[in-house]
Amino acid sequence: MSLLAITLLGSSILVTQVNDRAVQFSESVPYKEAQLIGQKVSYTFDYVKAEGKASKKLQFNSDLAKKYKITVKENSTTVGFDDGNVTVLNRYSGPELNLDASKVYEVSYNGSYHIK
Amino acid sequence: MAATTSNKGQIFTSDFVASFALFSLFLILFGTLWNTSIDMFTQEVDTLENQHDYSFSLLKTSGHPSNWNSSNVEIPGLYRHSDLDAEKFLELKDISNSSKRRLLKAQNLHIRVEYPNGSLVEWGGENLETYTNSGENSVVPKNQTVYVSNQETILSQSSERVELRYYTWHN
Numbered sequence: 001m002s003l004l005a006i007t008l009l010g011s012s013i014l015v016t017q018v019n020d021r022a023v024q025f026s027e028s029v030p031y032k033e034a035q036l037i038g039q040k041v042s043y044t045f046d047y048v049k050a051e052g053k054a055s056k057k058l059q060f061n062s063d064l065a066k067k068y069k070i071t072v073k074e075n076s077t078t079v080g081f082d083d084g085n086v087t088v089l090n091r092y093s094g095p096e097l098n099l100d101a102s103k104v105y106e107v108s109y110n111g112s113y114h115i116k
Numbered sequence: 117m118a119a120t121t122s123n124k125g126q127i128f129t130s131d132f133v134a135s136f137a138l139f140s141l142f143l144i145l146f147g148t149l150w151n152t153s154i155d156m157f158t159q160e161v162d163t164l165e166n167q168h169d170y171s172f173s174l175l176k177t178s179g180h181p182s183n184w185n186s187s188n189v190e191i192p193g194l195y196r197h198s199d200l201d202a203e204k205f206l207e208l209k210d211i212s213n214s215s216k217r218r219l220l221k222a223q224n225l226h227i228r229v230e231y232p233n234g235s236l237v238e239w240g241g242e243n244l245e246t247y248t249n250s251g252e253n254s255v256v257p258k259n260q261t262v263y264v265s266n267q268e269t270i271l272s273q274s275s276e277r278v279e280l281r282y283y284t285w286h287n
Contacts, residue, residue: 007138007141014145015145018148021152022148035163036162039163039167039170040166042170043173047170047174047177050177050178050179091180
């Protein structure tokens, strides 16, 4: 009987800890996704600028956890979601751009940026 | 002297049930914790690995402006057309460590150009090697994760076959 009681006590503690960990992890998913999106956007804009004539497709994962609002500004890309936002530095210069993570873009640079 | 059923060995005692339940519980919890930890670790690695790959891809471009120098550099691409430009590498060496970190978005980095036999390439009396740390810290660490990329290429000035090697790591 005492063994059963110890089992139940131990299991309740462990279940609580696992639950806390799972919550912590699920909360970090949008942040990490936003970070990866920000990196990709900044890199794509930097790359076409550095390559000059090259154009590059900008496409995101189709099973993203959240809807993200992507804003490309002078020197930074901000990816916003419900609970916060992530900013990644870039070398972009031009008017502010708002992108949608569910769409596909073609980015090119020829003295200024062009997006299709 | 017939034995009663209660004297026979039984598998399903209460102790067995409790211990089996305990074992199963620990097994399930271990599996869950393991999967969660692996997912968290993988995401962290993805971010750092992407950063490294993106920086290396930018190094393999002409950079911006295309004839950049240490004072006007925006993107420090090391190539001219499809060949590695030693002059651009020397300009990269002139950039301060903090600017190198900012431009290549890496906490610690080491870039070198080697001949196929592993010896360091020299141009204009200088080694084609640069890093963001000084002294012992400039050495690529052996006991932590280091991201490494390399590309075989041609040195623009001498038309020799060389290899560009790029290392990044985080403290």
